[in-house]
Amino acid sequence: xxxxxxxxxxxxxxxxxxxxxxxxxxxxxxxxxxxxxxxxxxxxxxxxxxxxxxxxxxxxxxxxxxxxxxxxxxxxxxxxxxxxxxxxxxxxxxxxxxxxxxxxxxxxxxxxxxxxxxxxxxxxxxxxxxxxxxxxxxxxxxxxxxxxxxxxxxxxxxxxxxxxxxxxxxxxxxxxxxxxxxxxxxxxxxxxxxxxxxxxxxxxxxxxxxxxxxxxxxxxxxxxxxxxxxxxxxxxxxxxxxxxxxxxxxxxxxxxxxxxxxxxxxxxxxxxxxxxxxxxxxxxxxxxxxxxxxxxxxxxxxxxxxxxxxxxxxxxxxxxxxxxxxxxxxxxxxxxxxxxxxxxxxxxxxxxxxxxxxxxx
Ligand code: SF4
Ligand code: SF4
Numbered sequence: 001x002x003x004x005x006x007x008x009x010x011x012x013x014x015x016x017x018x019x020x021x022x023x024x025x026x027x028x029x030x031x032x033x034x035x036x037x038x039x040x041x042x043x044x045x046x047x048x049x050x051x052x053x054x055x056x057x058x059x060x061x062x063x064x065x066x067x068x069x070x071x072x073x074x075x076x077x078x079x080x081x082x083x084x085x086x087x088x089x090x091x092x093x094x095x096x097x098x099x100x101x102x103x104x105x106x107x108x109x110x111x112x113x114x115x116x117x118x119x120x121x122x123x124x125x126x127x128x129x130x131x132x133x134x135x136x137x138x139x140x141x142x143x144x145x146x147x148x149x150x151x152x153x154x155x156x157x158x159x160x161x162x163x164x165x166x167x168x169x170x171x172x173x174x175x176x177x178x179x180x181x182x183x184x185x186x187x188x189x190x191x192x193x194x195x196x197x198x199x200x201x202x203x204x205x206x207x208x209x210x211x212x213x214x215x216x217x218x219x220x221x222x223x224x225x226x227x228x229x230x231x232x233x234x235x236x237x238x239x240x241x242x243x244x245x246x247x248x249x250x251x252x253x254x255x256x257x258x259x260x261x262x263x264x265x266x267x268x269x270x271x272x273x274x275x276x277x278x279x280x281x282x283x284x285x286x287x288x289x290x291x292x293x294x295x296x297x298x299x300x301x302x303x304x305x306x307x308x309x310x311x312x313x314x315x316x317x318x319x320x321x322x323x324x325x326x327x328x329x330x331x332x333x334x335x336x337x338x339x340x341x342x343x344x345x346x347x348x349x350x351x352x353x354x355x356x357x358x359x360x361x
Contacts, residue, residue, distance in 0.1 A: 004043030028222035057118025064192035125172030159187035166300035191294035228265035264293030
């Protein structure tokens with residue numbers, strides 16, 4: 001059964017499916033023709049086999065995918081892949097679970113996608129620090145990656161080591177890329193990562209048969225190509241030198257920039273500012289908390305969460321005096337700026353509408 005047929009059987013309307021394709025193409029900054037290609041390829045794609053291994057992790061990455069507010073189309077896309085092994089989600093346990101992994105590996109040799117969340121004790125570490133079914137994480141990864149087409153390292157732990165690697169790294173943990181050298185590895189970092197980034201990477205692979213363009217850290221450029229700071233709706237306050245100094249001062253109440261409260265937005269690359277969390281409801285900076293920079297290497301050892309970055313970037317304070325004269329209600333300004341930033345982001349990303357796509361197909 002193709003993905004298109006599966007979606008139809010699940011009651012997903014053609015329009016809903018096309019909207020997903022348009023959103024995926026625009027979020028990945030693909031050209032207008034890509035939405036059509038994605039729709040055609042996904043509709044006729046067979047369910048790919050995916051084996052998901054969880055090593056030294058907290059299950060937050062899996063929860064990020066499963067705790068969405070409504071059964072969105074991207075969830076169903078995920079459900080319609082053949083998730084042949086995922087020891088948090090699968091019903092099977094023990095020998096039956098391991099048998100499922102082996103069968104999926106043999107039946108789809110060279111074609112399955114391997115998804116990994118969590119870091120693993122590296123070569124030379126005590127293998128007993130983390131085992132599944134009596135096998136060390138390292139052995140299971142080496143066994144499973146041998147027949148995989150590509151590897152998706154989901155979450156900062158799998159991508160860069162994350163929390164287990166934090167000083168003093170008691171288990172000698174390493175990220176997936178330290179072990180896998182002969183297969184393409186794509187890092188979908190974040191603690192946890194945005195669900196749509198994971199499904200976007202899978203959609204891209206299904207459509208084009210290859211992984212998307214990556215940045216220097218192996219992350220998909222479409223989602224990690226710009227900093228949080230570049231897309232932040234509080235950026236005009238940063239540029240005007242208006243900063244909250246505490247979490248309950250007037251600046252915080254007026255929605256000013258959180259740089260001095262430790263915001264890592266200027267050095268963090270992720271898509272939270274445009275895609276948001278909880279079904280597009282909000283994101284950390286919108287709820288009044290600085291960005292922690294969870295999608296970056298050395299996340300846990302990069303300095304205190306609430307310590308301001310030591311090197312100011314951009315035009316801090318350059319127009320502070322002018323801003324000080326404005327005397328307008330900053331709440332209203334914040335709302336206006338937020339609305340304008342959202343509109344700008346939408347304009348920048350929107351390349352083709354669902355209506356246009358419907359006419360093409
Ligand atoms: S990246 Fe974050 S959410 Fe994912 S496993 Fe590591 S600590 Fe948990
Ligand atoms: S420092 Fe943080 S809050 Fe301020 S503009 Fe940059 S990302 Fe937004």
